[in-house]
Amino acid sequence: MFEETVEHRLRPIAAAFAESDLVRIRVADDAAEIELRRAVPNARAVAPGSGGEQTNRTYDVITAEVVGVLHFQRPPVEEGYSLDGDRELAQIEALGIRNPVRSRGAGRVACIYVAEGQPVDYGQPLFAIDRS
Amino acid sequence: MFEETVEHRLRPIAAAFAESDLVRIRVADDAAEIELRRAVPNARAVAPGSGGEQTNRTYDVITAEVVGVLHFQRPPVEEGYSLDGDRELAQIEALGIRNPVRSRGAGRVACIYVAEGQPVDYGQPLFAIDRS
């Protein structure tokens, strides 16, 4: 169970984390909670580039821009789902306003880090999109 | 002047310090004041052994066993002086008692770190004796 979590969920996030300028990434679900931290922020911003060492894939992590409660777009996307362009994946509800979360282009939904109705804060990873 | 101090006075003390279990050595005279510090005490005690890197000599540093005021034995030894055995080199006067400081064997007086009438504390280097 834990191995599966690491294999399935941690690899894309770790690859994306290495490329990002984030200092911390938290991933939590029923199975496990994983947190990656960086002592000093990486100068490189989230951008397409070299993938993780083992997967050779390129991930973009879509993070929350506002503090609020996450609601998936209906019907909800699932992991593995292919996006043919910029799509609205979810909304973050804050102070009664639903702020759209978009995929920022085509790709495969490699990982969903959040659950319906979950509170999210600024910069929190929501989706990993495989652009390769 | 400063180069001379380093060459003449610092080399033997640095070599001995590397071999010793001291954490700090202070050497002061009119020309200069030099302090060597070690973050973690060396496990090896003062003992004959490999010399300094450049000199290939072996030094023993004679340190003060009591807190007091140093008085040289009359006539005072000088640097370069050869000792044919265990000799009294000085006394440390404390509470009216003169505690002898001995060379602990034969050798050449490589360095004198103290001046007549100088206060010394426990473990303070007094003489470096070249045993080679």
Added chain:
Amino acid sequence: MFRKILIANRGEIALRINRAAHELGVPTVAIFSEPDRTSLHVRHADEAFCVGPGPAARSYLNVANIISAALICGADAIHPGYGFLAENARFAQICIDHDLAFIGPPPATIASMGDKAEARRKMAEAGVPTTPGSEILRSLADARAAAQRIGYPVLLKATAGGGGKGMRVVDGEDDLPSAFATAQAEAEANFRDGRLYLERLVRKPRHIEVQVLGDRFGTIVHLGERDCSIQKPSHQKLIEEAPAPALSEPIREKLHATALAAARAVGYSNAGTLEFLVDGSEIYFMEMNTRIQVEHPITELIYGVDLVKEQIRIAAGEHLGFAQDDMSPHGYAIECRINAEDPANGFAPSAGTLVDVEFPGGPGVRVDTHIVAGSQIPPYYDSLLAKVVAVGRTRANAIARMERALSETRIEGVPTTIEICRDVLRSEAFRAGGVDVEFLPSRFIAARAVV
């Protein structure tokens, strides 16, 4: 009492509020910007929400994210600390609109004291002495007439102002037109409100302020005065002390009585501070700060009161637990602000990583800080690193203790104000007591002139 308090601030004051809440048994929620993620104020809180990136406008001033965080985590109160949103009446109203208690006075009080011209008018009505001045000036001609009546030198001020912006000293009528134009432009640019008014300039005043505390049932007490005359050339406070030294008892009592009358006149509740200029035996109301002050610890030490806990209790609808007669000061307290600033370079703030940090301890010393060895000082915020406070039975004791405390303080990695504070403490004039706000700038400029 509240279920949970969100602390809408960072740095030492966020820790200060966290401590008060925890001592009251109330869980806390921190907010933080991305560069503050590993800051002590985040670690000390029970929960924490990232509300934005480094720049304050997008994080600590991000009202939507802050309110949203409070609602999500089930907080029922927000403490704004000082700075950021602390004196923003609109923010206070938004809190209330979302059923969040704002730990401070009502929005209307914040608004009326935030408008300097309105605050002066209200105070004058309540019989509080203000420097002779004008109403809002409608034109340069208006300004010329008012200045004539008041007498030069005058101070041209933005009614929405603060921090010296939109403020000009005018020595004579010739300088008025250009001063009027630039002050108006500055006020317009900084506060989106170009309205100006005039005051008579008081030369070399002392800055003495009075702490007040009022509950929601009309009980208001004062907790004595603080002398904040040691100010940087920018008029920001550097060293404060309580009680004020070299002050006659009649003036001290006048300050206290005036502050109480002023607070009562505006029906004040929660903690507030009335700032006065003291010029010989004259006192003039300057402004009222409707929040906790940076320098509140010196009052806490000599009155044995926890002002932040009192703020929370009052906001939770409790009665003040003491009356004026219960409160009397014991001893003397001094605060030195340790800022990441270079006094030799116009107190320019600096950012960087602190490689070594040691703070003083032992008797009569209090330290409020958010830094530890390894802390990163981001470039976005206030440069305050720590407040070192010393208390003693006498003023001489307190000064000796502060000198001892500063000698134990070590911050390596950025220039700090430690040494200039030590210089001030060592000076004859400070030791004698009663210096004015020009003391540090003139000493400072004099010292540089010699070099």
Added chain:
Amino acid sequence: MFRKILIANRGEIALRINRAAHELGVPTVAIFSEPDRTSLHVRHADEAFCVGPGPAARSYLNVANIISAALICGADAIHPGYGFLAENARFAQICIDHDLAFIGPPPATIASMGDKAEARRKMAEAGVPTTPGSEILRSLADARAAAQRIGYPVLLKATAGGGGKGMRVVDGEDDLPSAFATAQAEAEANFRDGRLYLERLVRKPRHIEVQVLGDRFGTIVHLGERDCSIQKPSHQKLIEEAPAPALSEPIREKLHATALAAARAVGYSNAGTLEFLVDGSEIYFMEMNTRIQVEHPITELIYGVDLVKEQIRIAAGEHLGFAQDDMSPHGYAIECRINAEDPANGFAPSAGTLVDVEFPGGPGVRVDTHIVAGSQIPPYYDSLLAKVVAVGRTRANAIARMERALSETRIEGVPTTIEICRDVLRSEAFRAGGVDVEFLPSRFIAARAVV
């Protein structure tokens, strides 16, 4: 005032004395053993002398090197702190013989209070209640007769004793012979003085002590009591508080009056503490400590007095600067001793390197410590790492503040007493106040029995 003070101690108390001296403007000289070379007490002092290797007998108890250091550097006074040479009458006399002021009472006072049987006799003469007991026992027969008269259970004690050595509880006559033999042997081995005496055993007393301060001109004041009933199974104190909770005013006043009478009877000068057992409404003199106590900060906080400065002033021949009527306590203070000890393993002391150290700050918290991150804890000395002290307006405030302070305290690298202190603070019995000396041992043993 003195020219220079040599501080014949290490750890937090050496820093404490250094602070007092510096606040009085007096330069200081530290002594240190080789493993303490980089310790904070060395860095804070103006000068420092290494007086020997790690073992205390060759360094901090090395009288010749200490006196020699004092003479060489031109010190004219020695502060012994607590422990080490603090209650060594011979050392005090040697100081005086070398024209060094000993900061403490005269050697004769130290000697007479150090001899427990003599101290009891002197106190009894002065009308101070002591537990029913015997004079020095010349034989087992003597002991048997005395025990019969006093009534079992009795406590067999070494007159030269301390720290529980040479002490035995004797429940009945059958146990007396073996107890007498072992206690005598232990006393002989530890103190080179096998003389014993008997006292009635008081079961489950509270340990309450009274601070006194006397100058050389006969003025003696008390500074209230401290409740030190939270003790480890070894009877070493862990948590202290002042004033004592759940104590009736008549008993409190009796303690104060008795302590004053006792101190006056022996013509006491400098700081001292009279320890009492309190059993219901009965109080019994236990012993007098002729030095500063570890737990002195709680008295300082509620009386606003600097006891170590007063010690120095008194030794320098100054008059006490206050009278009994000037001194009244404000608020409540609690001290927790943070030791490098493992409570789960019989409070076994531990040595090692501290990898992470964080202490609390903010309002009402005082920390006395000599440790920082990276400090080495040598195996030779007392295991005290830090004293965390909290003060509040009420006892509940002080407890809440202490809980908050301990939650901010982090020491990684050795086991500590932080968590057991938090357990005590959380307990109903402690919160109610007035627990006896068996509280922690019984709670502790009970907790382990469950596991």
